[in-house]
Amino acid sequence: MKIQTLTTTGTKETEIELPLVFSTPFRKDLIHKAVIHLTTNKFQKQGRHPTAGEDVVADSNNPPTGQGRARIARMRGGGGGRQGEAGEVASIRGGRQAHAPTSEKVIVKKLNKKENKLALCSAIAATSSKKIIESRGHILEKIDSFPIIVSDDIEKVSKARDMKKILGALHLTPDIERLLSRKARSGKSALRGRGIKTGRSVLFVTKDDAKLSKACGSFRGVEVCSVKNLSVLDLAPGAVPIRLTVYSKSAIEEISKIKSTHLELMVKLK
Helix, strand or coil: CEEEEECCCCCEEEEEECCHHHHCCCCHHHHHHHHHHHHHHHCCCCCCCCCCCCCCCEECCCCCCCCCCCCCCEECCCCCCCCCCECCCCCCCCCCCCCCCCCCCCCCCCCCHHHHHHHHHHHHHHCCCHHHHHHCCCCCCCCCCCCEEECHHHHHCCCHHHHHHHHHHCCCHHHHHHHHHCCCCCCHHHHCCCCCCCCCCCEEEECCCHHHHHHCCCCCCCEEEEHHHCCHHHHCHHHCCCCCEEEEHHHHHHHCCCCCHHHHHHHHHC
16 A cells, blocks of 8 residues: 655655555554553552551550450550550551552563554554544544655754744644643642643654654644654553654654564465
């Protein structure tokens, strides 16, 4: 299958053959599983102090029976305060947690290599479907050809003013402006440092992202990723496929080198 490439000014350039990766079937379930499993690598371990809730002067009666009251441990001392109140044990105010989490607990979910590769191939193939991209909320008013492939001149752009012209020429500006109407969040989310929530817009996939990442730094929701670091997390943020993606011609050449047992099987079946 051939696809039309574009220049940085939005005009048609040449036609290139799409790699076999773009013929991978869309597997929404597999993409969701890969994102969930890979996200666990960012989780922070948590645990409790070994003696949390037990650093109190409390003890059970000796003998525990014959006192006319419950056998639960109580605070010692006199003169008011917490004297006589239950302490040190679980299920009481200020007591220890019954089954507290430990930092030794394994919270990282492992994912099979073939599953991860197939999920990535499926996510890459989904970037060629306008229907799937629109279902995520992206605005694609004047864009007809997918996937969007631009000449390698885009990798040389390092200024934001030049990038602004390119975004307008490729009709990507409406999707970026969609994020400007977002309001700040209030309530508990704002108190806990999550008051501003930035959405995701265009993702540029290039062979070399050194210069382009500087040019896109001032545009909200726009990100740049190199092919070697491309992940399902970039293509399907929040496990919701699929993000509006723009490839450079060099990136497409690198993607064509991806080998998958599933893709090779598809070729044999054909």
